[in-house]
């Protein structure tokens with residue numbers, strides 16, 4: 139298995155028609171995609187099942203495990219179908235949002251949610267197509283809403299519709315989402331993202347469904363509602379894997395100008411709790427059509443990395459863009475160029491909560507600190523559930539973290555964590571054998587060479603303390 143990349147920041151690439159052919163997916167993984175996102179808001183089960191199959195084969199051929207992340211749609215309102223798939227809405231024109239069935243056009247936009255006329259009032263604003271189109275409500279009518287187009291643009295079938303501030307009363311997780319949870323378990327997905335979470339209890343239906351299926355797929359809560367930002371700490375505690383800073387909807391539901399500060403606050407809050415964060419949406423948006431990103435986009439990606447994000451995400455850039463592979467390569471280059479300047483020393487003592495009594499966390503911090511005094515080449519973390527790797531990663535070690543596990547699910551899931559190179563290992567019972575094996579794997583995967591010092595952290599099961607062992611080892 140190849141672990142050649144020295145990049146620490148992880149790249150999440152959304153799969154869509156632009157990259158779902160076997161050859162392109164292979165190239166996407168070779169270019170550096172660590173996590174492939176399947177957006178369940180688009181495409182049907184059959185299509186996603188095919189993508190999963192193709193992605194697993196592609197990862198195998200490249201020789202690197204990737205994580206497959208299923209993204210549950212949640213209660214996102216969407217417009218219906220248009221003749222020829224796209225309509226152009228003219229600024230100043232009137233358009234009717236209607237719950238009546240039938241194809242839409244530039245005068246009438248079908249919306250399947252019956253509550254729309256009751257939820258809107260004169261002068262409310264409605265946003266379409268990720269906020270690029272703005273409508274003003276002229277009058278809610280019976281079963282439809284008369285609106286004026288304040289900012290026009292092209293609207294495609296099934297694009298999103300946002301009503302900032304309106305209480306739609308829709309549950310964060312509905313029966314359709316739960317069917318996607320079943321699908322995720324059936325197809326062995328590695329991570330699940332939950333959309334439009336408002337508070338920690340919104341995760342409960344998914345957790346209960348996973349429990350009932352005897353599954354422990356880690357959860358990522360998407361923070362894209364103002365209520366979620368207000369309850370971020372409890373949500374992070376409830377989401378086993380971490381959060382996504384879903385800037386697309388966040389920038390519609392809240393004033394756009396608040397997004398940068400919120401991004402920093404959310405990434406910091408996730409870091410304090412040793413949970414992962416993914417920064418998402420429009421990171422390299424111009425690359426949907428252009429071969430090169432703008433300076434501002436490159437700086438945005440670098441700044442998210444300086445904020446301490448674990449992963450940066452590509453959406454349309456890889457799903458429907460003209461340059462999906464180049465977009466991943468660009469992200470890879472930005473991350474590699476940025477990472478040497480990160481404040482690793484400050485992060486060691488300031489990034490995570492320093493007050494807890496958790497043995498694993500304390501050992502993890504000790505191991506990351508020892509890198510400096512002992513000039514360690516790498517940290518090697520044998521891990522069953524992946525928890526120790528997560529705790530080590532949270533302290534942002536300056537050297538590679540080789541996380542080794544005999545569990546393929548764990549190996550795949552760890553792909554979302556900053557600095558962690560997960561590899562599949564043999565199960566080794568004897569602790570001395572395990573330590574020697576860790577050193578051998580560090581050499582084999584190129585994170586240390588003969589004569590280098592490495593540190594190994596592991597848990598001795600009989601102590602029931604989690605990760606309680608720390609050994610400095612010279613690579614033979």
Ligand code: PEP
Nearest residue numbers: 384385386387388418419
């Ligand atoms: C977002 O809103 O930023 C986001 C990632 O969500 P989605 O792409 O599912 O709309």
